Amino acid sequence: MTSLTPWFDAGVTLECDPLVVEDSLYIAGLDASVRSLHPATGKERWSVKLRGTQVNGLAHGDGIVYAAVSFTGTVGPGTICAVDAATGDAQWVHKAAQHVGTGPALADGALYYGMSHGSIGDRAGELTALDLAMRRARWTFAAGPFAGTPFVIGDDVLAASQDGALYCVRRGDGSLRWRFETAKLLAGTPAAIDDLVLAGSFDSVLYALDSGTGQERWRFESRGPFRASPVVASDTVYVGSYDETLYAIGLNTGKLRWR
Numbered sequence: 001m002t003s004l005t006p007w008f009d010a011g012v013t014l015e016c017d018p019l020v021v022e023d024s025l026y027i028a029g030l031d032a033s034v035r036s037l038h039p040a041t042g043k044e045r046w047s048v049k050l051r052g053t054q055v056n057g058l059a060h061g062d063g064i065v066y067a068a069v070s071f072t073g074t075v076g077p078g079t080i081c082a083v084d085a086a087t088g089d090a091q092w093v094h095k096a097a098q099h100v101g102t103g104p105a106l107a108d109g110a111l112y113y114g115m116s117h118g119s120i121g122d123r124a125g126e127l128t129a130l131d132l133a134m135r136r137a138r139w140t141f142a143a144g145p146f147a148g149t150p151f152v153i154g155d156d157v158l159a160a161s162q163d164g165a166l167y168c169v170r171r172g173d174g175s176l177r178w179r180f181e182t183a184k185l186l187a188g189t190p191a192a193i194d195d196l197v198l199a200g201s202f203d204s205v206l207y208a209l210d211s212g213t214g215q216e217r218w219r220f221e222s223r224g225p226f227r228a229s230p231v232v233a234s235d236t237v238y239v240g241s242y243d244e245t246l247y248a249i250g251l252n253t254g255k256l257r258w259r
Contacts, residue, residue, distance in 0.1 A: 008037060010029055010033070012033060015030060016058060016103070019058040024045070026058050028055035028067060034047070034048050034083060035047045047088065048083055048089075050081050050083075051079070052070065052079060053069070053070060053071045055068065056069075056149075057113075059105065061106045063084065065083045065085045067083065068100050070099060070101070071100075078096045078115070080096065080100070080130060094135050096115055097126070098126070101114050101116040101145055102146050102159075104150075105149055107152040108171075109132050109133060110129045110130060110132060111132060112127065112130075112150040112171075114128070114145070116146065123145045123162065125162075126140040127141040127143065127150065127159045127167070140174065141167070141175075141176070143159075143161050144161040144164075147160055147185070148160045148186070148187060148190070150189075151190050151191065153192040156211075158190045158199075160187065164181055166182070166199045166209070166214075168197075178214030180199075180209055182205065184201055184203040185201070186200070186202070187227050189229040191232060194211075195210060196251070200226025201225070203225070204221060204241070206249070208220075208237075217254070220254050223241070224242035226241055235251045237251050245259050
């Protein structure tokens with residue numbers, strides 16, 4: 001066995017996807033810490049500890065890094081925290097109505113994130129559009145507990161839910177455009193390219209849907225649940241499965257190219 005030398009040791013578990021913006025790399029930990037690193041050297045530029053536990057995701061816009069913090073303290077409602085991207089100085093904190101269960105998606109002065117609440121047997125949630133100028137919700141859309149990170153596509157926002165459905169909601173008013181139901185929960189961030197939406201489910205199926213109608217174009221079945229977000233390059237979809245396999249799938253056909 002070969003020894004591994006950490007490129008950067010945060011000293012805490014990192015479950016949040018890293019965010020690269022120009023010459024900065026931002027990472028976040030389960031202790032609600034956010035750090036800025038130099039992407040070439042791993043040198044830490046700044047570090048800030050936010051109040052709460054677990055950052056579910058990061059977004060960047062206009063010199064601000066936005067962090068979606070799951071809980072305040074250990075069980076309280078989550079928060080959206082704004083941090084100066086250059087210095088790490090805290091700018092403001094918005095207290096969410098419930099536990100924040102997703103990362104944030106930023107578009108046109110609004111931050112989109114999902115919340116969840118309720119007991120294990122009776123869980124629910126809301127998709128929220130937070131107006132960044134007013135620091136209050138423009139609208140909320142009630143459904144099952146949301147997971148992953150919402151995905152903005154044109155005038156709509158896509159959100160995966162643990163109730164087994166993928167929701168397409170209008171960004172203007174939070175009204176439902178379409179809903180696509182799978183056999184089990186969804187926990188990953190959907191992807192979209194051109195007029196196609198891609199989402200994997202714990203029912204072991206990757207779905208390709210029409211972005212305008214939500215109608216199924218094709219499906220690809222694996223031997224394990226899909227939690228990872230699909231990635232598209234050229235005309236190929238790449239996605240990993242709990243069956244320990246990475247799949248390359250034709251974007252237009254849904255046929256396996258290699259595994």
